[in-house]
Amino acid sequence: MRITIFGTGYVGLVTGACFAEVGNDVICVDVDAGKIDRLNAGEIPIYEPGLEAMVVRNHASGRLRFTTDAAEAVAHGEFQFIAVGTPPDEDGSADLRHVLAVADSIATSMQDYKIIVDKSTVPVGTADRVRETVRRRLADEGRAVDFSVVSNPEFLKEGAAVEDFMKPERVIVGCDDARARDALHDLYAPFNRNHDRLISMDVRSAELTKYAANAMLATKISFMNELANIADRVGADIERVRVGMGSDPRIGYHFIYPGAGYGGSCFPKDVQALARTANDVGYIPQLLEAVEEVNARQKHYVFKRIREHYADGLQGRCFALWGLAFKPNTDDMREAASRRLMESLWEAGAEVRAFDPKAMEETRRIYPGQPGLTLCDRPEATLEGADALVIMTEWNVFRSPDFDLIRDRLAAPVIFDGRNLFDPHALQQLGFHYYPIGRPV
Ligand code: UGA
Numbered sequence: 001m002r003i004t005i006f007g008t009g010y011v012g013l014v015t016g017a018c019f020a021e022v023g024n025d026v027i028c029v030d031v032d033a034g035k036i037d038r039l040n041a042g043e044i045p046i047y048e049p050g051l052e053a054m055v056v057r058n059h060a061s062g063r064l065r066f067t068t069d070a071a072e073a074v075a076h077g078e079f080q081f082i083a084v085g086t087p088p089d090e091d092g093s094a095d096l097r098h099v100l101a102v103a104d105s106i107a108t109s110m111q112d113y114k115i116i117v118d119k120s121t122v123p124v125g126t127a128d129r130v131r132e133t134v135r136r137r138l139a140d141e142g143r144a145v146d147f148s149v150v151s152n153p154e155f156l157k158e159g160a161a162v163e164d165f166m167k168p169e170r171v172i173v174g175c176d177d178a179r180a181r182d183a184l185h186d187l188y189a190p191f192n193r194n195h196d197r198l199i200s201m202d203v204r205s206a207e208l209t210k211y212a213a214n215a216m217l218a219t220k221i222s223f224m225n226e227l228a229n230i231a232d233r234v235g236a237d238i239e240r241v242r243v244g245m246g247s248d249p250r251i252g253y254h255f256i257y258p259g260a261g262y263g264g265s266c267f268p269k270d271v272q273a274l275a276r277t278a279n280d281v282g283y284i285p286q287l288l289e290a291v292e293e294v295n296a297r298q299k300h301y302v303f304k305r306i307r308e309h310y311a312d313g314l315q316g317r318c319f320a321l322w323g324l325a326f327k328p329n330t331d332d333m334r335e336a337a338s339r340r341l342m343e344s345l346w347e348a349g350a351e352v353r354a355f356d357p358k359a360m361e362e363t364r365r366i367y368p369g370q371p372g373l374t375l376c377d378r379p380e381a382t383l384e385g386a387d388a389l390v391i392m393t394e395w396n397v398f399r400s401p402d403f404d405l406i407r408d409r410l411a412a413p414v415i416f417d418g419r420n421l422f423d424p425h426a427l428q429q430l431g432f433h434y435y436p437i438g439r440p441v
Helices: 010-021 033-040 051-060 070-076 097-109 126-140 161-166 178-191 203-234 238-246 267-280 286-298 301-309 337-347 360-366 403-409 424-429
Strands: 002-006 025-029 064-067 079-082 114-118 147-151 171-174 198-201 318-322 351-355 373-375 388-391 414-417 433-435
Touching (some): 010 051, 025 070, 033 051, 070 097, 079 097, 097 126, 171 178, 203 267, 203 286, 267 286, 301 337, 301 388, 301 433, 337 351
Parallel strands (some): 002 079, 025 064, 414 433
């Protein structure tokens, strides 16, 4: 099948590569000419396991092409995917400018029936606005071309996005006409072999499902972080509580890990956008607001612990920091807890020596020439003479470090762990002051 994808960001690129991988003919289009040049040269702008090889392979075979030419791209595909960004507005609602601009350029160039598919995370009612935008453009130009608008939200996890696309847990298709629904069914058939993963529904329910899923996951995390804070105060161990709770299949073990707060490009933005949608229709989303507030407080947790430990202040102190990405297996630092921590440390006059397996480039980009920040090429190199080690991302390489070396290199044996990687008693025995989250030491 012929597919056009607008947007070569995270979602667009993974979607394009995976559709090409199963034999479709895909054109990805982006307004950023530099990015398109780099993609055509085989340079992938993000780190995502398996993506680079897949893009290069399909690009070489001609099934995956990159262009800035929207008219050529619209002419190509029966399916026109919209996978452009929806950054939050100042008031937290999703900014639909890019989505509607793409809808308009599809309308401007289309000559025959198109299925326009919203893949971007967009508020309820966006498909209607896309439809209106296309209709208006066609009417302005006095043309009649048939089209359908479908909501097909993505459920990709960074770090596992290719795998999630190739073996989806579900494919949500929100659609009000049978022709488009059948076409989407055929398009997703290669990913839908052993079990029927395709769930059809009306457009508005599909749009809401995406926000509902992310808001539920964010709620689980904030709930656990709140419990960790209670555990701290009553002398209970949140990790024991987690295992005890999770054994109930209605609760389950997934996504109940306490930590330094959730980050990334989705949860913070989507919880706010859903709250905004609720407010817009006259409903006060108390729970969603609390989820956000608890998370904001949790992102401050590790810094608070550090500040409490050093009674004489943080001026002139130096911290070794392991982990900058908002979670492992990605170089993404959007809304990462590490950023909040570093900024607080700098403000308090402390220095940071940091290492991350993938996010060093991104850190340089976000904090160019930042005083008080040194990036080290190995985790051990951060330690020499530092006042403490702080862990903010649970990369596997941090899970079993050489504790003797850590103790020898640090100026004092102190570890602040924002991800509960170690056993508090074992660390105590090794002579560390260990500060986990929600665990007695
Ligand atoms: C999230 C969802 O998990 C995907 O299903 C969804 O498709 C995606 O957003 C999206 O809307 O595009 P992602 O943002 O890549 O995926 O990352 P997650 O793995 O969900 O992690 C989000 C944050 O929650 C991370 O900061 C992580 O450290 C934190 N987290 C996760 C916890 O603190 N505790 C947990 O138990 C799980």
